[in-house]
Structures are given as C-alpha cells and as structure tokens.
Amino acid sequence: xxxxEPDTDALPRTTLHGQTAYRLVNGKYPPIAIFDDVADQxxxxxxxAVQALTNARLQNDIGELNRVPxxxxxxxxxxxxxxxxxFVHVNPEGSRFSAGHYGVFYCADRMATAIAETRYHQQxxxxxxxGLKYDRIVMRGLKVHFTATLIDITPASNHPHWHAPHDYTxxxxxxxxxxxxxxxxxxxxxxxxxxxxxxxxxxxxxYALLTPQFITSITPSAHYEYIWDGEKIAHTLTIRRLS
Numbered sequence: 001x002x003x004x005e006p007d008t009d010a011l012p013r014t015t016l017h018g019q020t021a022y023r024l025v026n027g028k029y030p031p032i033a034i035f036d037d038v039a040d041q042x043x044x045x046x047x048x049a050v051q052a053l054t055n056a057r058l059q060n061d062i063g064e065l066n067r068v069p070x071x072x073x074x075x076x077x078x079x080x081x082x083x084x085x086x087f088v089h090v091n092p093e094g095s096r097f098s099a100g101h102y103g104v105f106y107c108a109d110r111m112a113t114a115i116a117e118t119r120y121h122q123q124x125x126x127x128x129x130x131g132l133k134y135d136r137i138v139m140r141g142l143k144v145h146f147t148a149t150l151i152d153i154t155p156a157s158n159h160p161h162w163h164a165p166h167d168y169t170x171x172x173x174x175x176x177x178x179x180x181x182x183x184x185x186x187x188x189x190x191x192x193x194x195x196x197x198x199x200x201x202x203x204x205x206x207y208a209l210l211t212p213q214f215i216t217s218i219t220p221s222a223h224y225e226y227i228w229d230g231e232k233i234a235h236t237l238t239i240r241r242l243s
Contacts, residue, residue, distance in 0.1 A: 021107035027138035035081035063088030079218025097175030
C-alpha cells in the first residue's frame with residue numbers, strides 16, 4: 001500500500017533571513033564559469049551563443065538549464081554556478097528528498113555537519129566498489145547564504161518517517177509534492193524548501209532548498225580530503241584554506 005500524501009499546509013514554516021550554511025561538492029568538477037560571467041538571462045543567452053561557436057562541450061557543461069525556470073535563476077550572485085549546479089546536473093540515483101527526477105540544494109548548519117553527511121554517502125559508494133583497498137577524494141567546501149521560508153519538520157522525533165536513516169521513500173514523496181507546489185507562485189511565497197535534522201550528526205540541522213532562487217551568495221571556504229582505507233573513510237583532512 002502506498003504512502004498517503006502529506007498535508008503540507010498543516011506543517012509549520014520557518015523563515016530564515018541571511019542564513020549561513022555549508023555545503024561540500026566533489027572537487028574534481030570545475031565551476032561552470034559561464035554562470036558566473038552574466039548578470040541576467042539576456043547576458044547568458046548572448047554569451048552562450050558566442051561561446052557555443054567554439055566550445056563543443058558547452059551544452060554538456062551547463063547541464064539541463066531548462067529544469068530551472070528563468071525567474072528562479074539567481075544570475076549575478078557570487079557563486080551562481082554552485083547555486084545552479086545540483087539543479088542542472090541532477091543526480092539520477094536520487095537523494096533524501098528527490099527520487100532523481102529533479103535537483104535539491106542541500107546544505108548544513110555547520111561544516112562539520114556537511115562533512116558527516118557527505119562522508120556517509122561517499123563511504124557507501126566506496127563500499128560498493130569491489131576490491132578497493134585505498135582511495136582518496138577531494139571535496140570543495142562552500143559557505144552559503146540564503147533567505148527563505150522552509151517547511152520545518154524538526155524535531156526528527158516528531159517526523160521519523162522523513163528522517164529515516166536509509167529508507168527515503170516518505171521523504172522523497174514530501175520533496176516531490178513540495179517541488180510540484182513551487183510551480184505555483186503562491187506556494188513559492190509560502191515555502192521554498194525543507195528544514196530538517198541531520199541523521200548523520202546528532203543535534204545538527206540541514207536545509208534542502210528546492211529552488212536556487214533564494215540563495216544570495218556562495219563562496220569557496222576550504223578543501224577537504226577523505227581517505228578510504230578499504231573498509232571505511234578513516235580520515236578527513238583539511239588540505240587547503242581559501243582566502
């Protein structure tokens with residue numbers, strides 16, 4: 001029997017003004033420069049037309065920009081490429097609040113929380129690679145600022161089905177429903193994402209933004225290296241701080 005659709009109108013909302021948060025992305029993927037070189041949609045269209053003449057990989061680099069409505073693209077902010085990234089390059093394997101059909105911008109209240117979350121998922125990936133005795137991955141740390149109204153499903157004890165450590169079925173249903181509502185301007189004014197508790201770092205909080213529209217800046221903060229010893233990620237090292 002399928003899950004019943006949650007009554008999102010009955011859920012509390014939290015408005016966060018100038019919220020600071022932290023995110024980690026795989027360091028092997030370079031920033032999408034064209035997203036940071038424009039101030040509005042007209043600039044993007046013009047620059048894309050020029051660069052496409054000489055860059056055969058440009059379309060692949062920018063991903064599926066059509067997934068983000070034009071009025072939700074935060075052109076001109078610092079780190080626009082990082083804001084758009086998870087929405088134009090959607091992870092087909094899904095995540096807590098997405099079954100893989102749309103993007104979600106995840107960030108956390110502290111860098112330590114972001115590390116705990118990404119270590120868990122990276123470790124699961126390494127565990128599925130047969131015979132992998134040693135590996136290392138560099139993660140780029142990002143400092144995020146946003147102002148948004150979020151559906152508040154904290155504390156986790158009140159909503160255990162949305163905070164299940166391994167089964168994301170209920171959480172993905174919630175994310176899909178909220179994402180569909182965001183297509184309506186009235187709903188977009190009521191909520192822009194989800195405020196929830198981290199299940200990898202007790203007592204910490206995370207944010208799932210369902211649109212990049214309300215992100216105001218993203219700046220690189222540091223790089224971290226995860227070391228896989230054949231059984232687990234045994235070490236996390238800070239390898240470079242950025243000015």
